[in-house]
Amino acid sequence: MPEDAPETAKVRTDDLDVIRKELLRIGVRFARWHAARRIPAGADDSTIMKAYRSHIDHVSAEGGSQVVDIARMTSAPTDPDRPQQRDPGRDKFLTEHFHDEDLVRFVVVGAGCFYLHAAGHVHAMLCTGGDLLCVPSRTAHWFDAGARPSYTAIRFFQEDNGCAARFLPDSIADRFPTLDDLLATT
Numbered sequence: 494m495p496e497d498a499p500e501t502a503k504v505r506t507d508d509l510d511v512i513r514k515e516l517l518r519i520g521v522r523f524a525r526w527h528a529a530r531r532i533p534a535g536a537d538d539s540t541i542m543k544a545y546r547s548h549i550d551h552v553s554a555e556g557g558s559q560v561v562d563i564a565r566m567t568s569a570p571t572d573p574d575r576p577q578q579r580d581p582g583r584d585k586f587l588t589e590h591f592h593d594e595d596l597v598r599f600v601v602v603g604a605g606c607f608y609l610h611a612a613g614h615v616h617a618m619l620c621t622g623g624d625l626l627c628v629p630s631r632t633a634h635w636f637d638a639g640a641r642p643s644y645t646a647i648r649f650f651q652e653d654n655g656c657a658a659r660f661l662p663d664s665i666a667d668r669f670p671t672l673d674d675l676l677a678t679t
């Protein structure tokens with residue numbers, strides 16, 4: 494989507510070759526992994542780490558990752574008194590920001606959309622279980638797993654404090670469709 498025309502999708506595709514090519518234009522790498530066995534939605538950290546150990550070791554060595562952890566986003570029970578209340582955790586990631594180190598995520602189960610703002614466009618990259626995304630440091634982006642998130646991902650960090658988000662005061666994220674908006678128009 495052009496940064497000044499959020500409603501205009503220039504390319505919308507699930508063709509992996511096209512996705513890889515488009516992302517490479519902005520220096521982003523994308524790959525799809527296969528686990529040795531299927532990971533259940535409620536799997537604990539050690540089960541996930543064990544299932545993907547060889548992949549994790551490979552990515553860590555390639556990117557110089559010192560820290561690997563697992564992030565989860567799941568639906569919080571709705572407060573019956575405040576049904577419209579948004580999850581503050583979701584709102585935080587919905588603001589445009591960047592990091593001083595590469596953003597490397599592997600989605601284990603569920604789905605999340607990375608909005609990558611580079612070269613005058615916003616690339617909304619929907620990642621689902623098995624997808625690895627490597628985004629260069631200082632690339633402006635935001636993230637949405639939807640109003641009812643189901644997202645578990647392995648995160649790779651080069652430094653302990655590398656994940657600190659630097660928020661942009663002129664974030665354009667509000668002007669763009671959320672993940673739920675995008676899925677509703679599929």
Ligand SMILES: [Fe+2]
Binds near residue numbers: 596634658
């Ligand atoms: Fe981020």
